[in-house]
Amino acid sequence: MNRMFAIVEREMRKFFRSPTLMIMSLMMPILQLLIMGNAFGGKIVGAHVAIVDYDHGPQAVKIREGFDSIAVNIKTFTTVEYTDEMKAREDVRTGKVDAAVIIPAQYSRRVYSQDAPQLGFVVDNSDLFTSSSLESEMQSLVTALTAPVIQPRLANSIALEIVELYPYVNYMKFLLPACVALAMYISVMIGGGMLYIDDKARGVHEGYLVTPITKLELVFGMNLAGAIKAVLSGICLTVIGSLLAGLGVIFHPEADLELLCLIVGTSIAFNGMMFLFMVRVEDPLTPRAMFGVLNLLLFYPSGAMYPIAAFPKWLQAIAVIDPFTYCIHGFKAILLKDGGFEAIRFDLLFLFVFGIGTLLIATPLFKRTL
Amino acid sequence: MTTSTQPDSGRLGPAINGNGARSPHTAMAVENIVKRYGSFEAVKGVSFSVADGEIFGLLGPNGAGKSTLIRMMTTLVPITSGKAIVAGYDVAKDPDAVRRVIGVIPQALTSDPDLTVEENLSIYAKLYSVPKAERLKNIADVLEAVDLTKWRTAQTKTLSGGMRRRLEIARGLVHNPHMFFLDEPTTGLDPVSRIAVWEMLDNLRKTRHLTMLLTTHYMEEADKLCDRIAIVDYGNLVALGTPAELKRSVPGANVVEVHFDRETPQWQSRLEDLDGVTSVQAESAGFYRVLTSSGSRTTMQLVELAASLGETLTSLSVQNTTLDDVFVHYTGRQLRDEQVKPAAYTLPPRPGAQP
Numbered sequence: 001m002n003r004m005f006a007i008v009e010r011e012m013r014k015f016f017r018s019p020t021l022m023i024m025s026l027m028m029p030i031l032q033l034l035i036m037g038n039a040f041g042g043k044i045v046g047a048h049v050a051i052v053d054y055d056h057g058p059q060a061v062k063i064r065e066g067f068d069s070i071a072v073n074i075k076t077f078t079t080v081e082y083t084d085e086m087k088a089r090e091d092v093r094t095g096k097v098d099a100a101v102i103i104p105a106q107y108s109r110r111v112y113s114q115d116a117p118q119l120g121f122v123v124d125n126s127d128l129f130t131s132s133s134l135e136s137e138m139q140s141l142v143t144a145l146t147a148p149v150i151q152p153r154l155a156n157s158i159a160l161e162i163v164e165l166y167p168y169v170n171y172m173k174f175l176l177p178a179c180v181a182l183a184m185y186i187s188v189m190i191g192g193g194m195l196y197i198d199d200k201a202r203g204v205h206e207g208y209l210v211t212p213i214t215k216l217e218l219v220f221g222m223n224l225a226g227a228i229k230a231v232l233s234g235i236c237l238t239v240i241g242s243l244l245a246g247l248g249v250i251f252h253p254e255a256d257l258e259l260l261c262l263i264v265g266t267s268i269a270f271n272g273m274m275f276l277f278m279v280r281v282e283d284p285l286t287p288r289a290m291f292g293v294l295n296l297l298l299f300y301p302s303g304a305m306y307p308i309a310a311f312p313k314w315l316q317a318i319a320v321i322d323p324f325t326y327c328i329h330g331f332k333a334i335l336l337k338d339g340g341f342e343a344i345r346f347d348l349l350f351l352f353v354f355g356i357g358t359l360l361i362a363t364p365l366f367k368r369t370l
Numbered sequence: 371m372t373t374s375t376q377p378d379s380g381r382l383g384p385a386i387n388g389n390g391a392r393s394p395h396t397a398m399a400v401e402n403i404v405k406r407y408g409s410f411e412a413v414k415g416v417s418f419s420v421a422d423g424e425i426f427g428l429l430g431p432n433g434a435g436k437s438t439l440i441r442m443m444t445t446l447v448p449i450t451s452g453k454a455i456v457a458g459y460d461v462a463k464d465p466d467a468v469r470r471v472i473g474v475i476p477q478a479l480t481s482d483p484d485l486t487v488e489e490n491l492s493i494y495a496k497l498y499s500v501p502k503a504e505r506l507k508n509i510a511d512v513l514e515a516v517d518l519t520k521w522r523t524a525q526t527k528t529l530s531g532g533m534r535r536r537l538e539i540a541r542g543l544v545h546n547p548h549m550f551f552l553d554e555p556t557t558g559l560d561p562v563s564r565i566a567v568w569e570m571l572d573n574l575r576k577t578r579h580l581t582m583l584l585t586t587h588y589m590e591e592a593d594k595l596c597d598r599i600a601i602v603d604y605g606n607l608v609a610l611g612t613p614a615e616l617k618r619s620v621p622g623a624n625v626v627e628v629h630f631d632r633e634t635p636q637w638q639s640r641l642e643d644l645d646g647v648t649s650v651q652a653e654s655a656g657f658y659r660v661l662t663s664s665g666s667r668t669t670m671q672l673v674e675l676a677a678s679l680g681e682t683l684t685s686l687s688v689q690n691t692t693l694d695d696v697f698v699h700y701t702g703r704q705l706r707d708e709q710v711k712p713a714a715y716t717l718p719p720r721p722g723a724q725p
Binding site: 208209212369 | 446474494497541
């Protein structure tokens, strides 16, 4: 047992002596949280919409008033006056404006005579996010314009009353569980993958193998050290990320305990998996080459960025055996929903079973000789 | 070149016959030991024994099988066949017992550069389960022995190459082993550090009564340090004996080095025809090393030969046979392609391809 702790001691002393590892394992997920959280969470503001008015009637004025209201309130877009429809279309195509609204001649007359009035909306749909935001605003405006002035005696539509269970979850909050998992993955990849193979290549393992340390002591010592490093990374990012994203759940002791269990389970699962991948690897370039592939293969199918239900079947199959899936589900359940142990019971079970299982498979593959 | 698995007893005489077998004072021995990687045989049935308190050297060119031999004896590489006995324990059957009594200094510097000198030693002592009080005493003792006491708290990465090698040696001693294995302990060191390591190893042998087995490329190192030397080539033991015995085993007691002003192809045969000359090695243009039974007689003949042919001698010197000559005599002079393991996969021949 003491020999196992000697391995852990060596790894931990190295870890605290080289803060680069700790900083780099946290830096990427924090930057991801800050940059992606802010970049993807916002709404479109300040787009330019060309307006070509061939009508100049009272209903056209109502539309212009609606546009002015958007420009000063929600600020999605401001209008630019055009006199020529062809010129407006060309400017949408060349990106000078984001969309163009065409109010045709006789528009007001058609509204009054209820003769299928139409507005033209030319939009640059190469940018789906901007175009759908502008379309949504225009649709709201048209719906408001078509609302009857005098309400009918019987309701002709049924309202859906939406009750949101949790406070508004912005994109940064949504991204936090993925970033915590990523920080732990990077820590395991560097600490359990790259450094493990580097030590092997430098002959450090040869030094261990000539001592009376047993195979189990060596395997568990290295994995325990790797798990401790990943736990430290996970705790740091959970705290820093929660503060950045404005999540107060970390101030509840019960939630902290649940988060700690998840972090420990994830560390064991990631370490076991990494050890299994690396147990027979000799070339220090291999873990570096595997880093990106594994990240892609494990992170994206996990539901971190997009719901698993929207995946094709083969991708859903990867998600089922991917420890990231359960880690991220668990973190979402605690950080965003405060769901308690009930919500993460299965995630914890999977993570611990997966971690111990992979370690049990890897241990016989570990060679006690060179 | 000798390629048999046993040394040539005819050439080495008592050096082999007297020391090949195990005796009650044997500290370690290998008997007909073989290491095979697939079809490639790295060690081919080598046998020797090392007496208690002896420093035993393994010499050989790159890829000769020295490191494989030492790795088999230190439990790092499984033995394909044959037997290795260290401190009375069978390496294959009782590897843990062997590990407890040996100290190993691998070829590479494997101390952790991020840890201090003391931390490196402490962690290794813990790997050998040395109790705390004994551990502290041992660390102080070995640091004193390798003259690193004042660097105790220094980070290993701040040490010079020579100091790091001394730390490696200290690390191998921190659990008080009886046997010490050193794989090229002075490779990469400057001459001053190398001499310091030799002196330190010699002192350690005396003060700690250690039996040492070391591999080296340096003939001078083997000559100064080792009580006996085994020369390994192509996985075979080709010579074994004390440095003096090995030197005597090479035909020719002296080496005459001669440099002619003008190189001609006839010099080689002319030199070989001189009385007492046993071998002639062409070193570079006009420079020859001549092994002879009588240095003085060959020198005179050389001067007379040059004068009769109207040639000029640029330099001429006579010296005793060195281990370099022994090494070249037994292993030859051709460059070797080092091969530790065979290629993992060989492409099969294409159908219809010409052999």
